[in-house]
Amino acid sequence: MYLHILRLLSSLFGEKAELALVAGVGTLAVAVLLLLSGAWRKGVAEARRRGLPLAWVHAGNRRPGSEEATSLGEEQGRLTLERFPLV
Numbered sequence: 268m269y270l271h272i273l274r275l276l277s278s279l280f281g282e283k284a285e286l287a288l289v290a291g292v293g294t295l296a297v298a299v300l301l302l303l304s305g306a307w308r309k310g311v312a313e314a315r316r317r318g319l320p321l322a323w324v325h326a327g328n329r330r331p332g333s334e335e336a337t338s339l340g341e342e343q344g345r346l347t348l349e350r351f352p353l354v
Contacts, residue, residue, distance in 0.1 A: 272288060276288055315349070318350060319350065320348070320349060320350040320351045321348070321349040321350065322346065322347070322348050322349070322351065323346075323347055324344060324345070324346055324347075325339050325342045325343060325344065325345045325346075325347065326339070326343065326344065327339050327343060
């Protein structure tokens with residue numbers, strides 16, 4: 268899977284593909300930490316105030332106190348974008 272992603276990124280970023288992958292994983296890690304800390308609300312509000320683009324994937328969670336997964340039904344996996352330019 269890693270090599271497949273790296274090849275795909277190489278077509279976009281050339282020799283800097285690995286750096287792009289590391290930056291993406293790092294960004295994801297920061298986003299998860301913010302989400303877990305509850306500080307994400309402030310971060311989203313600040314991003315909106317500054318007019319920055321936002322993206323999130325709608326996903327279920329785990330039922331409290333269990334490993335039972337939840338689902339958002341048809342919303343599960345939907346990507347929402349704010350202030351991203353149309354390509």
